[in-house]
Amino acid sequence: MKIVLPVTKAKDLVRGNSLIISEKAIAQTHIINHFLTDIANVCLFFARFIKQSFTPNTEFREFFKQCFQIGYKSLPLISVTGTIMGLVLTIQSRPVLANFGAESLLPGMVAVSLIREMGPVITGLICAGKIASSMGAELGSMKVTEQIEAMEVSSTNPMKFLVVTRVWAAILMIPLLILYADGLGILGSWAGANLKGDVTFSLFFTQAFSHIDFYDLMPAVIKSFFFGAVIGLVGCYKGYNAGRGTESVGIAANSAVVISSLLVLIVDVIAVQITDMIG
Amino acid sequence: MKNNNQEAIIDIKNLQISFDNQEVLKNVSLQLFNGENLVVLGKSGSGKSVLIKCIVRLLDSDSGTIDVFGENVNTLNGSKLNDLRKKIGFLFQSGALYDSMTVKENLEFPLHRIRKNLKQQEIDSKILEALENVGLADALNKMPSQLSGGMRKRISLARTIVVDPLIMLYDEPTTGLDPVTSDEISALINDVQKKYKTSSIIITHDIECARATADRIVMLQDGEIYMEGDLAAFENSKDPLIKAFFK
Numbered sequence: 323m324k325i326v327l328p329v330t331k332a333k334d335l336v337r338g339n340s341l342i343i344s345e346k347a348i349a350q351t352h353i354i355n356h357f358l359t360d361i362a363n364v365c366l367f368f369a370r371f372i373k374q375s376f377t378p379n380t381e382f383r384e385f386f387k388q389c390f391q392i393g394y395k396s397l398p399l400i401s402v403t404g405t406i407m408g409l410v411l412t413i414q415s416r417p418v419l420a421n422f423g424a425e426s427l428l429p430g431m432v433a434v435s436l437i438r439e440m441g442p443v444i445t446g447l448i449c450a451g452k453i454a455s456s457m458g459a460e461l462g463s464m465k466v467t468e469q470i471e472a473m474e475v476s477s478t479n480p481m482k483f484l485v486v487t488r489v490w491a492a493i494l495m496i497p498l499l500i501l502y503a504d505g506l507g508i509l510g511s512w513a514g515a516n517l518k519g520d521v522t523f524s525l526f527f528t529q530a531f532s533h534i535d536f537y538d539l540m541p542a543v544i545k546s547f548f549f550g551a552v553i554g555l556v557g558c559y560k561g562y563n564a565g566r567g568t569e570s571v572g573i574a575a576n577s578a579v580v581i582s583s584l585l586v587l588i589v590d591v592i593a594v595q596i597t598d599m600i601g
Numbered sequence: 602m603k604n605n606n607q608e609a610i611i612d613i614k615n616l617q618i619s620f621d622n623q624e625v626l627k628n629v630s631l632q633l634f635n636g637e638n639l640v641v642l643g644k645s646g647s648g649k650s651v652l653i654k655c656i657v658r659l660l661d662s663d664s665g666t667i668d669v670f671g672e673n674v675n676t677l678n679g680s681k682l683n684d685l686r687k688k689i690g691f692l693f694q695s696g697a698l699y700d701s702m703t704v705k706e707n708l709e710f711p712l713h714r715i716r717k718n719l720k721q722q723e724i725d726s727k728i729l730e731a732l733e734n735v736g737l738a739d740a741l742n743k744m745p746s747q748l749s750g751g752m753r754k755r756i757s758l759a760r761t762i763v764v765d766p767l768i769m770l771y772d773e774p775t776t777g778l779d780p781v782t783s784d785e786i787s788a789l790i791n792d793v794q795k796k797y798k799t800s801s802i803i804i805t806h807d808i809e810c811a812r813a814t815a816d817r818i819v820m821l822q823d824g825e826i827y828m829e830g831d832l833a834a835f836e837n838s839k840d841p842l843i844k845a846f847f848k
Contacts, residue, residue, distance in 0.1 A: 463700070472697035475657050476711040476764075477683040 367559050371489060374482045381483050388491035392453055396499055403448050404503030407440055408432060408510030413517065429526050430533030432511040437534060441504040442542050443590050446549040449496050450582040454557035457488055458578030461561025462571040470562070485558045492554030497546040537597075545593035549586050556582040607634035610768060610800055611656060616665035618651060625651050627824045628665070633768070633800055638790070640803045640811045642846065643821035649804040650694065652821070653770045656802070657689055658682060669768070687715045690766030690799070694773040696757040698745040705741050708732070708760050715764045731763040732756075734796065735789060751782035755789070762793055769793060769801040775810045787813035808846060820846075 411432050419425050461484060464470050473480045512526045560578040564570040609632035616629040625648045633639050643649045654660045656667055658674050667674040669685055677685060698707050708728045712719060719727070732738045735755040745753060754774065761769065771790060775783035787810045793799055803814055811818060811832070818835050820827045820843065828835070828843060836847055 460701075467695050467700075468693040468697040469699055471654075471659050472691070472693055472699075474659060475686050475689065475691045477686050477714050478710075 363563065364559060367562070368555065370481055371485055371555065371558075374479065374486050375490070377482070379482070381487050384483055385487040385491055388487050389495055391456075392488075392491050393495035393498060396449065396452060396495075397502070399448060399452060400445060400499050400503050401506055403444065404441070404506035405510035405513075407444055407503070408436060408507030408512075409514040411435060411440065411507075412511040412514030416515070416518070426529070427533075428515060429508075429511065429521075429530035433508055433530035433534055434538055436507040436511070437504050438538050438542055439590075439594075441507055442500050442546050442549065443586065445500045445503040446496070446546070446553070446586040446590070447583055449492075449499060449549070450553050450586055451579050453492060453496075454553045454560075454578040454582040455575045457554070457557030458561040458564075459571055459575040461485075461558060462564035462574035463568075465562065465564045466566065466568060466571055481562075485562060488558050489551065489554035492557075493547055493550040496550035496553060497543055500546040500549075501543070541593060541597040545589060548589045548593070552585040552589055553582045556585060607636070609633065610635050610670055611802070612666075612668040613652075613656075614666045614668075616652070616655060616662050616667065618648075618655060618660065618662045625824050626655075626662075629821070629824070629826055630665075631819055631826065631829070633802055636794075636798065636800055637816040638794055638801045638803060638814050640805060640815035640818045641821060642806060642808075642811055642818055643827075644806065647821040648824040649806075649821055650772050653691070653772060653802055653804055656770060657686055657691055687764065688767045690761035690764070690769045692754075692758055692761050692769065692771045692774055694776060696745075696753040698748075698753055698757055698760070700745055702745075703741075704732070704737075704743050704745070704748075704756050707745070707756065708763050711760060711764050727763055731759040734762065734792070735759045751778050751785070754778065754782075754786055758786075758789060758793070762797055765797060766799060769799045771801060771803040771805075773804055773806070775805065775807045780809070783807060783810060784813070786810070790814045806846075 412428065415431060416425065416428060419428055419431070461470070464484070470480045470484070473483060508527070508530055511530075512521065512523060515521045515526060557578045560574040560581070564574040611631075611633035613632070614630050616626050617624070618626045629648075629652065631639075641649050641652065651660060655662050656669065656674065658677070662675065670688065672681075672685060674682070674685065698704075699710065702710065705728060708731060709724060712724050712727060716724075716727075728741070729738060732741060735758055737752060737755050737759065740748065740752065740756065745756070748756060758774075769790075774786050774790065778786065790801065790803065790810075791814060794801060801814075803810070805811055815832050817829070817831055819829045820835070822842065828838070828840065835843055838844065838847070
């Protein structure tokens with residue numbers, strides 16, 4: 323099927339006095355239009371977040387409540403994940419290192435891999451699943467049940483109360499969760515090393531930390547702040563801009579997880595490249 | 602503008618709004634006079650809720666003017682708009698109680714923001730008074746999920762009146778409630794008008810609610826005002842559409 327629109331220009335595409343546009347071309351235009359609108363909305367949302375972050379009357383009570391929700395309530399999940407991460411990495415690496423007679427390097431290797439890469443990325447992905455989905459679903463359901471509008475007519479800026487507090491709480495709490503997961507990962511690694519051997523706690527930790535320096539820790543800490551920002555912003559954006567029906571709450575939560583997980587990986591790739599360039 | 606020596610506190614002129622090229626309100630003009638209950642009737646999708654959301658600027662109109670207490674809502678900026686909103690109470694169709702807060706926290710929320718100079722003791726007594734007015738003083742520490750539909754509407758009404766608004770906007774206050782609870786909510790609307798001396802716009806398609814509360818009725822049909830008058834004029838109308846509503 324073709325749609326014929328009357329035009330006066332674009333001579334190449336004109337037959338007679340009409341412009342011939344295929345349905346596929348129109349569909350592609352709609353997709354591009356939708357994509358560009360989405361990007362513009364994200365930029366606008368980010369600009370509003372920045373603006374509201376630096377206006378007076380900060381909602382400290384809600385901010386601390388969100389720090390508790392994001393930080394403290396994630397501790398059980400992050401504890402299990404961190405410990406298993408270190409344990410599995412040790413169990414799987416040990417035979418390979420033993421083949422080269424380099425078993426003594428195990429604590430250092432595990433500590434460097436955990437702190438530089440595995441700890442931040444895996445904890446970031448776990449947080450994307452738990453925190454971004456929870457933000458998307460909570461704000462989405464608030465939108466559907468008119469709670470955000472109720473806030474607006476109560477002379478409260480919902481962007482400041484709901485979004486700014488959540489995003490800053492994520493920016494602050496996720497790096498702390500990552501450091502906590504790193505610590506437990508090394509503890510799990512020590513437990514793993516003791517499954518088929520006998521290493522004292524102090525010897526293992528001395529060996530582990532002797533291989534870590536400032537340039538291992540800082541890039542990981544810096545990128546974890548960006549993970550927090552990405553997770554908080556995507557979760558809030560998707561929830562805040564959810565549609566009207568209850569179905570949109572599920573869509574908001576789901577897309578928040580997918581997009582924030584993807585962005586965590588993209589931020590990680592960029593951070594690795596920058597760290598590599600700096601040397 | 603005056604009508605029977607009454608002052609129009611909301612004056613809407615030629616209001617137009619459309620979504621996705623579909624006109625929802627077409628040249629709507631109406632006034633709310635001081636101290637009256639104005640019922641806006643109409644079928645679902647006739648643009649009733651959109652009309653009151655434009656009054657508090659939850660939605661921006663395409664054209665036309667909305668004057669509230671003599672100020673054009675469409676031209677107000679952030680802080681001035683907030684000042685105007687402090688004078689208006691909005692009861693949402695779904696109640697819109699904050700799920701993560703207790704009933705007390707729900708009522709504290711607007712008080713902390715609108716009546717900033719109140720002490721905690723005064724806040725507590727205002728909350729108790731508002732809850733007593735809706736007959737739910739014992740629900741103070743309950744979560745919204747522990748309340749029935751009628752109780753949620755009452756608590757939502759308490760949250761709205763706790764800040765002493767001058768104008769009340771009710772969006773389908775009796776929708777989804779049983780006839781007994783609907784009558785109770787209608788009675789509460791009248792009580793609020795008497796006790797707090799409010800002027801109200803009540804959006805509804807519930808004729809019993811309209812009969813119980815209306816001083817004046819405006820009927821919307823396809824985004825336009827179809828008829829305006831008092832309850833008797835609507836009851837006696839021979840128009841088939843009006844008769845279908847008031848049968």
